[in-house]
Amino acid sequence: xxxxxxxxxxxxxxxxxxxxxxxxxxxxxxxxxxxxxxxxxxxxxxxxxxxxxxxxxxxxxxxxxxxxxxxxxxxxxxxxxxxxxxxxxxxxxxxxxxxxxxxxxxxxxxxxxxxxxxxxxxxxxxxxxxxxxxxxxxxxxxxxxxxxxxxxxxxxxxxxxxxxxxxxxxxxxxxxxxxxxxxxxxxxxxxxxxxxxxxxxxxxxxxxxxxxxxxxxxxxxxxxxxxxxxxxxxxxxxxxxxxxxxxxxxxxxxxxxxxxxxxxxxxxxxxxxxxxxxxxxxxxxxxxxxxxxxxxxxxxxxxxxxxxxxx
Amino acid sequence: xxxxxxxxxxxxxxxxxxxxxxxxxxxxxxxxxxxxxxxxxxxxxxxxxxxxxxxxxxxxxxxxxxxxxxxxxxxxxxxxxxxxxxxxxxxxxxxxxxxxxxxxxxxxxxxxxxxxxxxxxxxxxxxxxxxxxxxxxxxxxxxxxxxxxxxxxxxxxxxxxxxxxxxxxxxxxxxxxxxxxxxxxxxxxxxxxxxxxxxxxxxxxxxxxxxxxxxxxxxxxxxxxxxxxxxxxxxxxxxxxxxxxxxxxxxxxxxxxxxxxxxxxxxxxxxxxxxxxxxxxxxxxxxxxxxxxxxxxxxxxxxxxxxxxxx
Numbered sequence: 001x002x003x004x005x006x007x008x009x010x011x012x013x014x015x016x017x018x019x020x021x022x023x024x025x026x027x028x029x030x031x032x033x034x035x036x037x038x039x040x041x042x043x044x045x046x047x048x049x050x051x052x053x054x055x056x057x058x059x060x061x062x063x064x065x066x067x068x069x070x071x072x073x074x075x076x077x078x079x080x081x082x083x084x085x086x087x088x089x090x091x092x093x094x095x096x097x098x099x100x101x102x103x104x105x106x107x108x109x110x111x112x113x114x115x116x117x118x119x120x121x122x123x124x125x126x127x128x129x130x131x132x133x134x135x136x137x138x139x140x141x142x143x144x145x146x147x148x149x150x151x152x153x154x155x156x157x158x159x160x161x162x163x164x165x166x167x168x169x170x171x172x173x174x175x176x177x178x179x180x181x182x183x184x185x186x187x188x189x190x191x192x193x194x195x196x197x198x199x200x201x202x203x204x205x206x207x208x209x210x211x212x213x214x215x216x217x218x219x220x221x222x223x224x225x226x227x228x229x230x231x232x233x234x235x236x237x238x239x240x241x242x243x244x245x246x247x248x249x250x251x252x253x254x255x256x257x258x259x260x261x262x263x264x265x266x267x268x269x270x271x272x273x274x275x276x277x278x279x280x281x282x283x284x285x286x287x288x289x290x291x292x293x294x295x296x297x298x299x300x301x302x303x304x305x306x307x308x309x310x311x
Numbered sequence: 312x313x314x315x316x317x318x319x320x321x322x323x324x325x326x327x328x329x330x331x332x333x334x335x336x337x338x339x340x341x342x343x344x345x346x347x348x349x350x351x352x353x354x355x356x357x358x359x360x361x362x363x364x365x366x367x368x369x370x371x372x373x374x375x376x377x378x379x380x381x382x383x384x385x386x387x388x389x390x391x392x393x394x395x396x397x398x399x400x401x402x403x404x405x406x407x408x409x410x411x412x413x414x415x416x417x418x419x420x421x422x423x424x425x426x427x428x429x430x431x432x433x434x435x436x437x438x439x440x441x442x443x444x445x446x447x448x449x450x451x452x453x454x455x456x457x458x459x460x461x462x463x464x465x466x467x468x469x470x471x472x473x474x475x476x477x478x479x480x481x482x483x484x485x486x487x488x489x490x491x492x493x494x495x496x497x498x499x500x501x502x503x504x505x506x507x508x509x510x511x512x513x514x515x516x517x518x519x520x521x522x523x524x525x526x527x528x529x530x531x532x533x534x535x536x537x538x539x540x541x542x543x544x545x546x547x548x549x550x551x552x553x554x555x556x557x558x559x560x561x562x563x564x565x566x567x568x569x570x571x572x573x574x575x576x577x578x579x580x581x582x583x584x585x586x587x588x589x590x591x592x593x594x595x596x597x598x599x600x601x602x603x604x605x606x607x608x609x610x611x612x613x614x615x616x617x618x619x620x621x622x
Contacts, residue, residue: 101326
């Protein structure tokens with residue numbers, strides 16, 4: 001079972017309007033809602049692919065209750081821990097392109113964090129891989145992910161970490177098995193000037209504690225730098241569509257590949273295929289298995305023997 | 312006791328951002344929420360002034376539960392009837408000026424409308440005045456307000472109606488005691504070309520069934536055309552501030568004045584004073600009694616003996 005952790009879950013609300021006009025009033029033509037936060041997006045992709053997955057994290061207030069109800073309707077196995085403050089909403093106003101409004105989210109108390117860690121310790125025992133995704137809500141220590149990774153490691157459970165900034169840098173000493181930054185996040189992490197290559201930066205991130213670094217190279221796919229070698233994996237074509245949630249689909253593939261002990265080239269291929277399928281999907285962040293299979297057969301994998309230019 | 316009816320209640324959400332930039336993502340600096348819909352705004356003003364008031368209408372889903380909770384926190388006496396569909400949200404993004412997004416709102420079933428009318432018939436017995444405000448949710452007949460006005464009339468209870476379009480024109484044959492349109496709504500109601508005076512249009516609305524017409528003349532205050540005479544009532548000064556909710560504050564004054572059998576000049580003066588106090592208030596739609604009292608002493612009332620020019 002793969003366990004996903006979403007400490008800063010959200011209710012994602014999408015409003016479709018004809019055209020967004022600042023300082024006007026808009027009648028929303030269509031409202032849609034779903035449970036959000038990167039960890040929940042990963043869980044939804046895995047669930048959609050038929051993979052056993054359980055989602056945990058923190059939920060509070062009326063918005064948290066709504067997220068829990070939506071998870072139930074989607075048939076997702078969830079073990080969220082309640083908090084007193086309100087789970088955040090994100091509102092995306094779509095008029096062709098999207099305009100986003102992100103609420104600041106809850107403040108978590110030390111007692112709530114303690115309660116989560118106790119629950120998490122129990123859940124980790126049932127898991128083979130833990131996925132830790134997204135930002136930390138206010139009130140949590142910057143090394144919150146380090147604590148959770150260390151607990152997983154003690155239980156012999158592998159970890160995939162997808163975050164940035166202080167939560168990422170504070171987590172590396174706990175040695176997550178895979179981290180998934182993009183170029184900008186890597187530069188920030190290692191304090192390098194712009195223009196350094198991805199492979200060089202990923203190597204530095206490994207020196208800081210990451211077992212493997214799978215870095216997004218945007219439309220050029222992924223670069224994986226591991227203890228077993230480095231690869232660039234490219235999608236077969238420039239995929240048209242909505243890139244929202246494509247990163248979470250690739251994290252879902254990484255978690256599945258770790259669980260199955262897949263060789264890195266195969267695992268990275270799956271990550272690029274699922275990401276491309278998510279971009280091509282009519283509903284952002286979903287993956288059609290047949291589309292993923294089609295992309296999987298045409299992804300190109302190149303072993304890297306010298307430094308790549310910065311993307 | 313004044314009974315307010317809000318058939319299309321809302322959760323009003325306000326997001327404060329630095330600047331709204333289409334197709335960018337905004338971190339919301341501050342979120343505030345309150346129970347909304349014009350009838351609830353009227354109830355809140357009356358409650359803030361210490362007037363006995365009860366709020367009824369329709370609420371459904373998680374958003375309806377949230378509205379009910381907010382009403383409880385505000386200490387408002389409520390007797391809303393549950394529906395199966397979700398109460399709407401309105402989102403106002405404020406960066407100095409406001410950009411609004413209005414969800415389409417619930418669809419009400421015939422059974423739910425029947426259940427509401429039964430509940431309403433019981434509530435009307437405790438009321439001296441009923442205020443009916445705002446749009447009708449989908450699923451209700453256009454003559455929904457006519458039905459509710461007729462029931463109040465049978466119980467000897469007076470009515471104030473603040474709506475527009477088909478629900479207004481369908482309600483007039485039921486003879487509401489006061490209607491409160493603006494110039495545009497009056498033109499639409501009587502089918503007159505632009506340029507006709509407010510007093511002329513208000514007289515036509517009275518001929519269609521309205522007992523009195525209190526028409527908003529914008530910054531020029533109100534024009535009241537009644538069976539006892541016609542008056543123009545002007546605020547003492549051009550009040551700077553937020554006009555949101557000012558109309559609902561004047562409806563609150565009309566309801567209170569009807570209840571107290573106040574003479575029209577006094578009643579209209581109170582309506583303009585409360586409206587001006589609402590504009591001046593730091594929180595939109597609230598009224599500070601001391602500010603209202605100050606405006607009340609300086610409002611000017613002019614009896615109208617000839618046709619006013621259109622405002």
